[in-house]
Amino acid sequence: MSVAVAVTDSPEGRTALDSAVAEARALDTGLLLINLTLHDFTDDEIPADLDVTLINRSGRGDRDPVTAVLDELSDHAEVDRLVLGVRSRSRVGKVLLGSVAQRLILRSPVPVLTVRVPEAARR
Structure with missing residues (x-):
């Protein structure tokens, strides 16, 4: 059993990572960190525990x-859930632009836990 997280270069990506770490700790399981950013993660960004x-x-x-x-x-195959950060989009935005999160929610072979950026962090 393991938790996967897709991390992007956005507040949603950071929130997804934080939530996935909390989920993995709560379940006492491993974490599959799929880095969709354009930078490498530093040791201080990856939980040592x-x-x-x-x-x-x-x-x-x-x-x-x-x-x-x-x-x-x-x-x-050990992954039993995927954590994604999401944000609200307008109806037009949903029609004109594809959403990675939306496509993953619809196609994921495992349950998806979606998390939103806390209101205070969006300001």
Whole structure:
């Protein structure tokens, strides 16, 4: 059993990581950290008290983020939930722009825990 998290370069990504760490600790399980950012994680960003498997992308030219996450979920059968950070979008935004989170929610082979950025952090 393990918790996966897809981390992006956004407040939603940071909130997802924090929530996934809390979930992994509560379940006393490992964490599969799928890095969708364009930087490498530093040691101080990765909790030392958890068994963390870090998956990095190779840059902008890498696969579609949704495909990358789904591939990692299929490669790691021990994952039993995925944590994603989400934000509200307008109806027009939903129609015109695809949402990585929305596509993952619809396609994930495991249950998805969605978390929103706390109101105070959005200001």
